[in-house]
Amino acid sequence: MTGIVAAVAALAGLPALAGLPAFAGLDAIVPLANLGQLADLVDPTTLFGIFLNAISKFGVYVTIAAGLSLIFGLMGVLNFAHGSLTMIGAYLGGALMLTFVSEATGDVVAIAFFFLALALVFAIVTAAGAVIEIGLIRPIYDRPPLFQILLTFGLVLVLEEGMRIVLDVYDVQPNVDWTEAAGTRPDVLGFHEILGVTTRGIYQFEAVVGILVVAATWWFLTRTSYGLHIRAGSEDAEMAQALGIDVRRSFTVVFGVGAGLAALAGVMLMWDPRYGASVGLGVETLLIAFVVVIVGGLGSFKGTVVAAAIVAVVDALASWMLVNDVVTFSGLPELVIFLVLVGVLVVRPQGLFGVEEVGGH
């Protein structure tokens, strides 16, 4: 009996599966080390540990994807520069925190400064996003989507090379995490134990920030007249204009807020030991943002939230399997995330909550 089949059969109570020749050789495809560990999944402490990891990843993924979801979903604009804005947010946040915080700064004050940095970076990049929309994106709305892809891809190159030049001036290494900035993270967000599970406070902090981002974005879209105008304009821009709504301005606001949210995610990731501020953060976060938005469905912020939760749980489970040597293939978490994407695209190409057509300008 192959190891994986034996484990799955044992868990499912179907030992007869063991003899099926169709399963022979599976172990050769998926490198397995210790399938017996899977039995630990029924242990409450193990499950709680996976849950803590999942809510942390949810906070990260939903924050990374929220801005892209707004821009892609409501405007139909493919913003390949989204990850680069996250990268810029990480460096801006790091620079602000290094300005605000010293070794003598207490934990509570450091966290207060962190939220101040979040607000400042959000405001700066939102304004920059509005300028990008007016100056670069607006003139090509009537062109085929390829123009948006080329333009925003060009922006990626400009922003990344621009950041490398700035980092060179300040003698900061662009290809590795900015440890000085990460060092502003207060001790309270370091290692601690919750119900027998050793974790980092930053992970729960990210979950809280993610939930706040979801709540604020949801409130903005559903409880403000601006949000209503944006939703109306994204559904039928011409009709919205005929009702007196300045749709162009609404789209400028959407692009600005989407860019601001991307940068806000960067400030958060600057403190996260799994990410950190580096130029490579842009590409790293762009992929996951696209996966979450596509799985959730274009045009649906609710879909983005649900997809972030699904991807986070799958990722947390795969990470647990890797850390506990159930599977020795180090790329397993990334692999399963993209398998989720492929599975959803095959079964439901418009995504879990997607509408057939999105965006309008």
Next chain:
Amino acid sequence: MSAIELDDIHTYYGQSHVLQGVSLAVEEGENVALLGRNGVGKTTTLRSILQLTPPRAGTVRINGEDVTGLATHEVAQRGVGWVPEERRMFSHLTVAENVRAAIPPDADPAERMQLAFDRFPDLEDLREHEAGSLSGGQQQMLAIARALVGDNDILLVDEPSEGLAPLIVEEVVEALQSLPDDKTLVLVEQNVPMALALTDRFYVIDHGEVVAEGDSAEASLEDERIRRYLTA
């Protein structure tokens, strides 16, 4: 001063010269029908007034002000409401959200919303339903309600009876008849008797030009001015 004045407007779709010098005037509080066969430029005339399809030549004036070249939302903010062909609901928004989207920012939303529901009580029961789930008649009522909750003195109504059952058309007619007297109405409608019954004057458009005009009360389907341009 006319509520709407079109002076020799020429409007194109790409290379297609659709309106070829349309001139007309609609006085304040007047109801006017635009009649003509399909594809002669009636809807394009409404779109040109709103600058949705801006004329390449000629002038559009709203209450004496030249609005040619303004953005559509700026024309709408000058008191022009549009009830388009096929209703054009925001189908994923609720009925209440559709109405609220049309309320000007300086108006009291609750008061305006209540005005709309007082005029169309059936909509109040459906206020939390997605507009896309409404029947054709309910959508038409919502489209009219949406145009009324803005500060609109002028309503441009395009084919309101299209695709509706006769009983529902009667409701639409009642809704349009009950509009306040000070509203200016420009109605595009294939149902000529209905259009004449709802309006004070009519223009007949053919091949992008105004070819006839007159008083609605004195006209009928047998009228030579209408018959010549409406029958194949």
